[in-house]
Amino acid sequence: MDSWEFILGYYNYWIAVFLAMAGMYIVIARGNLIKKLVGLNVFQSSVFILYISFGKVEGGTAPILTAGVDTYSNPLPHVLILTAIVVGVATTALGLALVVRIRDEYDTIEEDDIHSQDESM
């Protein structure tokens, strides 16, 4: 029973680490630029999950003040992540615009092909 509680206490963090590492793997192992951006988004969301996990309080409820409730989850990670999500989409949009421009210029979005074209120039 003790080991069960131990696993439950850290399960969220471990999954967040797994998701972050899977995202990082996609970013560094795959050559396709769109795939890289998807990996970057995965990495980003994993950090969000980690932050929100830190803010959860056992038996607490959403931080909207109501009569008769006195345990709330921590609202500050929520505020931080709210900002991060919106900024994340802005950076994704910029990244995708760069991908479209690269495709215009090189006629490919594979990293290897772009490198070989650069070297042959």
Place this chain on the structure above:
Amino acid sequence: MEAWIDIIILFFMAVTVFAIARLRNLLAVVMLGGIYSLLAASIFVVMDAVDVAFTEASVGAGISTILFIGTLALTTRIEKKPAHTPLLPLIVVCITGAVLIFGTLDAAVYGDPQSPAMQDVAPYYLENTKKHTGIPNVVTAVLASYRGYDTLGEVTVIFTAGIGVILLLGSWRRGISASTRRKEEEE
């Protein structure tokens, strides 16, 4: 019961990411990305972050997916077979992951009311928000009232990104793109 929902949704997310890493059809990858965001939104609801869940579902699962699909329409749908072996990235990722997991063991247990994050600032906002601003939703109050200037800064970031996208893709720029230059050279 809540613990089981938590476990199952997070497990689904891990499976989704595994599929994203393996698939080479980019449309499927983008769709799985949307599913991943939606699962993230559900897990945020389980963890009491309802405002974050709204934003993730609309912005993360909605707008991002549309942006990705638009890019796919302008580029290509199939990823090339990777030329290198994924051995070195795998080693790097495993070592980094092991270090991070070792780091989590020092963190406060999930759901701990005595965790350091719950000690100073958070109770202050929970106690005083109603008095200072009269808004019952603490997240909204901090975002738009206490930290209103930071939110203005966030808008600046989005504005800058928008300008960047317009500069990169605006019609005046596309007129002199490489493909048209190549055509002119052929003529």
